[in-house]
Amino acid sequence: MDEYQTEEETAFIVEDVSKIIKESVEAAIGGSTYQHSRVNQWTTSVVEQCLSQLSKLGKPFKYIVTCIIMQKNGAGLQTASACFWDNSTDGSCAVRWENKSMYCIVSVFGLAI
Amino acid sequence: MMKILEWWLQWRTLTRRVRPQRLHQHSACPDQQLWCNSVCVSTTAPHKRFPVPAVTHILKDVLSSYLQQEKYEVEWSQKMTKTICEVIRARVKDLMIPRYKIVVLVHIGQQAGQSMQMSSRCLWDATTDSFACYSFTNSSLFGVATVYGVYFE
Numbered sequence: 001m002d003e004y005q006t007e008e009e010t011a012f013i014v015e016d017v018s019k020i021i022k023e024s025v026e027a028a029i030g031g032s033t034y035q036h037s038r039v040n041q042w043t044t045s046v047v048e049q050c051l052s053q054l055s056k057l058g059k060p061f062k063y064i065v066t067c068i069i070m071q072k073n074g075a076g077l078q079t080a081s082a083c084f085w086d087n088s089t090d091g092s093c094a095v096r097w098e099n100k101s102m103y104c105i106v107s108v109f110g111l112a113i
Numbered sequence: 114m115m116k117i118l119e120w121w122l123q124w125r126t127l128t129r130r131v132r133p134q135r136l137h138q139h140s141a142c143p144d145q146q147l148w149c150n151s152v153c154v155s156t157t158a159p160h161k162r163f164p165v166p167a168v169t170h171i172l173k174d175v176l177s178s179y180l181q182q183e184k185y186e187v188e189w190s191q192k193m194t195k196t197i198c199e200v201i202r203a204r205v206k207d208l209m210i211p212r213y214k215i216v217v218l219v220h221i222g223q224q225a226g227q228s229m230q231m232s233s234r235c236l237w238d239a240t241t242d243s244f245a246c247y248s249f250t251n252s253s254l255f256g257v258a259t260v261y262g263v264y265f266e
Contacts, residue, residue, distance in 0.1 A: 036228045043230045051235075064261050069229060071227040078190045079218070080195045086214070
C-alpha cells in the first residue's frame with residue numbers, strides 16, 4: 001500500500017505541540033493580570049489559537065484541547081488523565097504556565113484517524 | 114491481486130448492505146477476521162454511538178462515592194485524581210462501545226474562594242464524537258470529570 005505521509009509526518013510530536021501551546025498562551029494572556037470578567041474570553045482564545053495552529057500542522061489527527069485558568073490565591077489543584085487509545089499513534093501534551101496572578105494549564109490530546 | 118480483491122470488496126459494500134461481522138476489521142472491533150481495512154474505513158458509521166447519559170451517570174456515581182465526605186489534602190488528592198481516572202476509564206471500557214477511543218480527565222481542587230475557568234474545544238467529527246462531564250462540590254473541595262469519546266474511523 002502506498003504511504004501518503006512518512007511516519008514522522010503522521011506522528012504526534014510532543015515538542016511541536018508544546019511550542020504551539022506556549023505561543024498560544026503567551027499571545028492570549030501574556031502580561032495580563034487575572035480578571036474574572038475576562039477569563040472566559042481568555043480560555044476561549046487560548047483553546048482556539050491552539051486548535052488553529054494544530055490543524056495547520058496538517059496531520060491526520062483529531063484533537064482535544066482543554067484549558068484551565070485559575071486565580072492564584074494558594075488553593076491547590078490536581079489534574080490527571082487516563083486514556084484508552086493506540087499508544088503507537090496517539091499522544092498528549094500538557095503545559096503549565098503561570099504569572100504573578102494566575103495559573104494556566106493546557107492539555108492537548110491527539111488521536112490518530 | 115490484492116488490489117482486485119480490494120476493489121471487489123468496495124464494490125460489494127456499495128451495492129449491498131454491509132455485514133459487519135464479515136467485512137470490517139480492526140483491532141478495536143469484536144470480529145477478528147482479516148479483510149481489507151479500506152472497506153472498514155470507507156462508509157461505516159458507528160454501530161453504537163458514545164452513550165452520553167450512561168457515561169454521565171458513571172461520572173456522577175464515581176465522583177460522589179469517592180469525594181462525598183472528603184476534605185482536600187495535597188497528597189490524598191494527588192492519589193485520588195489518578196484513582197478516579199482509572200476507575201472511570203475501566204467502567205467506560207466496560208460499556209463496550211466498539212471503535213471508540215476514550216480520554217478521561219479528572220481535576221480535584223481546593224475550595225478557597227479562588228476564581229477559575231475551564232474550557233475545552235475539539236477538532237473532531239461532531240456526528241460521531243462526543244463527551245460527558247460532571248462536577249461535584251462540597252465545602253472543602255470540588256471535582257470535575259470529563260470523558261471524551263472519539264470514534265476511530
